[in-house]
Amino acid sequence: MMARFIRWLLCLLGVVVLGGGAFYVVTAPSPLPASHWTNLGDPDLKNGERGFWAGGCTSCHAASGAQGDAKLVLSGGLALTSPFGTFHVPNISPDEKAGLGSWTLADFGNAMKQGVGKQGEHLYPSFPYGSYTRMSDKDINDLWGFLKTLPKSNNVAPPHELPFPFNIRLAVGSWKFLYLNDQPRAILANANEKVKRGQYLVEGPGHCGECHTPRDSLGGFIGGQWLAGAPNPEGKGQIPDITPGSKAIGGWSAGDIANYLETGFTPDYDSAGGSMAEVQQNIAHLPATDREAIAAYLKALPKR
Incomplete structure (x- = not known):
């Protein structure tokens, strides 16, 4: 009787381990390989600026109420309230410590298309990579080149304020499994x-x-x-x-x-x-x- 119970317990434990492993594989951060971001050539800064305005980077990353050239200082800090908690927008200026100055094109590209940060962590979809994932590699390369020409800011945004369980980044992998894809949002026949x-x-x-x-x-x-x-x-x-x-x-x-x-x-x-x-x-x-x-x-x- 005891032997049967032990076998049952071991089988249950095996199912849990296998299930947990499968869950992790499916929901783990999945950056694109470094080779994906090579051989894109020198960025077209004019096209990068075009992508900058199309992407509305200043709306979230510039200081509240910024006007004129101040809009180009992407110091972050804006608080975005949501049903899941408050997200604080990061500094994405070229500052080496407070911003993205130490990032590579691959780091930036993986954030934009895969929602994966420099340390290999899931990014929260308050950053709209669910849309940016549809951008071309060329446009991301050009945008990255343009961002590096902008002024630096040493402002450090506060951490997100998220209650349990939303503060567990691994859970974002489940969200990505359900919702993140690069397919068209609308199917349009005979579009010019x-x-x-x-x-x-x-x-x-x-x-x-x-x-x-x-x-x-x-x-x-x-x-x-x-x-x-x-x-x-x-x-x-x-x-x-x-x-x-x-x-x-x-x-x-x-x-x-x-x-x-x-x-x-x-x-x-x-x-x-x-x-x-x-x-x-x-x-x-x-x-x-x-x-x-x-x-x-x-x-x-x-x-x-």
């Missing part, structure tokens, strides 16, 4: 090059879905609700639905959308407000062709 460019900008560097798409209880996007509007992550109000047919912009033409992204004015001469005002100011730095591409993509989405 302008629409494809707009899709890249909206779904990738622009990370528009991070605010405009509703999330489930685990913080992942709800299927079939792409850009359909969501509660304001800052806690007040609603981020609008920006799909065709929506009350917010359904009646706008592609030209109206492009003009809004350039000037901040709606067809009714209202103006962008809240966090969208800063997003619009970032997008205004892009070439007109990019704003037109974003508009074309938004108009090409299926109506809900």
